[in-house]
Amino acid sequence: MNPVLKENVDSKKLPVLNKASFVSSIEKLYYIWFKKPQVIYIVFLSSSVESFDDYIDRLRLGYSGLAFKDMRSVEIECVIADYLGGRLKSFSLEPCFFTGTAFEKKVWQATMTIPYGRVASYREIAEKAGFPGAWRAAGTALNHNPVMLVVPCHRVIKSSGRIGFFGGGEDLKEYLLDLEQKYVLCLK
DNA sequence: TGCATGGCGCCGG
């Protein structure tokens, strides 16, 4: 997939966004999207670590979402459900990085190039983003990932091979990596 | 502006 970035979107001038949630196979999942253009702003897997509201505050997302569901949101839920069920390895969802610095956006883009079922180290991601040596900051940037799963920050691990941190909890990170390992060879 | 803060990397014991 080819992510299209809206580099100059001002978060203060955002249109009224749609927000919804559903209970996926593993966790409750929140998402915020916009219909035209068809972009997705936020995907958040709930966890014992952090609530959705805390996540919104921590990332300074300042969203103005209206609870809403339509055909588009049903499609989003289906896509995510397919991924979590091992039936999909490439998202058709187009993220819009309306928050984040230039550095963070580069890191998120670099992370999106990691194929399903594969991992990369924080150092490798920093290098791919064009900031060799900023691997420590790359970790922080991934902690600010607004679009979980679509930007597969769970595929970024430590150089040592250890799993590293994850905003949704390290157990969830391990679960997602195991899921991808299980299905990577089964899918075409 | 300077300084503390992080989803890290590396080396030595």
Next chain:
DNA sequence: ACCGGCGCCATGC
């Protein structure tokens, strides 16, 4: 193999 300590660098206050 497992730590602790130090170095690393973009951000935010």
